Amino acid sequence: MKKLLTILIFALGIAIVIHFIHKPVVTPPTTPTPTTHRQAVKIYTVVAKANKEELKPIQVYVDSGKNIYANALSRLFEEVNSKDAANPIPRGTKVLGLELKDGLASVNLSKEFRDNFQGGSDAEAMTIGALLKTLAQFPKIKHVRLLVDGKPLETLGHLDLSEPLDVKWTGQENGGGN
């Protein structure tokens, strides 16, 4: 009986020592990995009718996470690249980054944006118009500056893009005529 008591006290002692040496492993409360919040945004694509082309919005859902602006543009590029016709964005263009500072969004695009553009001034107007209109829905973005591989893009062949472009500019409407 005395022997048993000694063993018990010894075991208790070891348990206490172990308790103080090793901190208990606390399993953190399982916070679910941030379920990607999806937000409805508008992306603008070309719609043609009766010698007229216009940029019309489509509602889509994108990640509201890290950079909703870049996500919206990426989604626009995916949308138009998946179709053969009515593609205002040069094929294969990727959004490399988008920085917003004091209302100016600097949009960094992959070189395909410049290298794969082939079109007349109306096509170029639609390319730039689709980008601007898509970004104009975000109140924090006032102006847009385009970059290709981190360097300012000045033109695609017709339009002067060498200054920040006002997203509120509303001249975009091609076509009509008498």
Next chain:
Amino acid sequence: MRCVIRLTTIFFLLLSATLLGVAAPSPNRGVVILFGGKQIRLPSPARLIDGNVYAPIEFLKTLGIKYSLGKTSEGEDKQLTISPLHEKAFKSAVSSIENRDMICVTEIAPKLGLATSWNEGSSTLTIHAEVEKIRFDGAELHVYTSLPTTAQILSTDWAKKANKLILDVANAQPGNPRIIVENSTSAAINTGTQGNGEIVRIVLDLPASAEYKLTSPPKSAEIVVAVTKLPPPHTEHPIAANPPVAPPTPTFGPISITSLDYKNENSHHTQIYIYASGPAKYTTSVSPNMELIIDIPQATLPGSMLGMGIKHSLVREFRVEQSDGLAKAIVHFTRPTAYNIKWDEESSRFVIDLDLPKGAGGLLSQKTIVIDPGHGGTYTGATGLSGKFEKDYNFQIATQLKELLESAGANVFMTRRGDESLDPDVKIDLEKRVHLAIEKSADFFISIHCNSCPVPGARSGTETYYHDKDINSQALARSVHSHVVKLTGLPDCNVRPDVSISPIGLSVLRNSATAGLPAMLIEVGFINCKTDEACIGNPDFQKRVAEGIVHGLKSYVEGGDK
């Protein structure tokens, strides 16, 4: 044979009538003398006597030329000693006409180094200074003119980048200036004329990047530009700061139009006034028959108001119409005209400025035109449904245009001579095109393109662009566009400001506007539209496009319909 004799008789009769007309002008006709577009003020009017223009001697003073009247004994003719600005003094006879001391302007003008031109119809003598000498000593550019006149530096980013100093000397003709370059082995000076030959453009090519500044007084016979060398520029492109936010647009209520008036400034400029109880958000359009239509919403005209008679060479008719709540003011032009409308709060009126557009007047054969076939080389432009490139169509049309303009006697340059790009950087490629026009002192820049749209076949027709609010380029674009559409029959997709398709405009047009050069860009048709491309590839169609452009240019320069 008898017929020939009769014709010869008629010819001699006509000839003698003409000679008599010249030899016997109406005695002592009044003459207006112009310098710098303004009438020279004189104590008494100048006179035309026996084909010579006489003016009171004070005429010299108003031009900034010194003189002294020599003392003479009774009965002798008075002698005037005139000291030209850069030449030796000379003596000239003084005539007493209508009890005034007058000098014979037409006789002394060459001695003073003045260029003169006589307009018989309006009895006007126009005087121009001549550029006599241009000297660059490495630090200063000196331009010596026969009369004090104004000058301005044409300041554009790319002129700076290309190390060019461009100086426009007003109210001057090139003469035959001596050009001297000192202390610099690689600087070069070229001259040309601008406007209606009333501006001398001096282009100084500098060996390196420099800063320059006009240091002479605003009006001077020795124009001085100080040139300081700059360190090589940074290659980094800074991102420009945000443009300021536009103020909120005011709201407008109903207004009533009260009266009409106009004021002719001179034969090139008039102002029409529409007096109203307040401002309004008006819209404008120009019809192909050269009617400027101003729609003023929520405006009421007095029932009796129909318009007014305007006696001016730019205006055929001015009328007003009421249609429901809308008041319409319609100005029918006699020729392509530059217009600008503004609200004058102080006088509570709309002011419509009408001007003879820049480069208009004279003959097409006296003009210098730079034709810009869009794209080239590695820049293919749009691709047609046939797989052919826009750059080639542009060049074919441009070549036809060049031939037509040259046969009309105009001075023509092309921005590219074949299938080539002007620079590996597309931005610089576009800048170089306008740059050429400035160097050549061109009157007009005509860029030729073909369009494409994202949806193949969705669109068809001709569109013509001008830069933003450039009223001269707008008049040019309208004139050319209407003639092209008339000859080709392609759908008319209108004349539009470039800012309707892009926030800050099209590169070549914006750069031209900065340089004050009337410029337009025509998109002949859509090469990804089957019917349009079939036309654009056809040499006969291309010729009609070129003819339309020539007609439009001729109408802009010389007036009238063609």
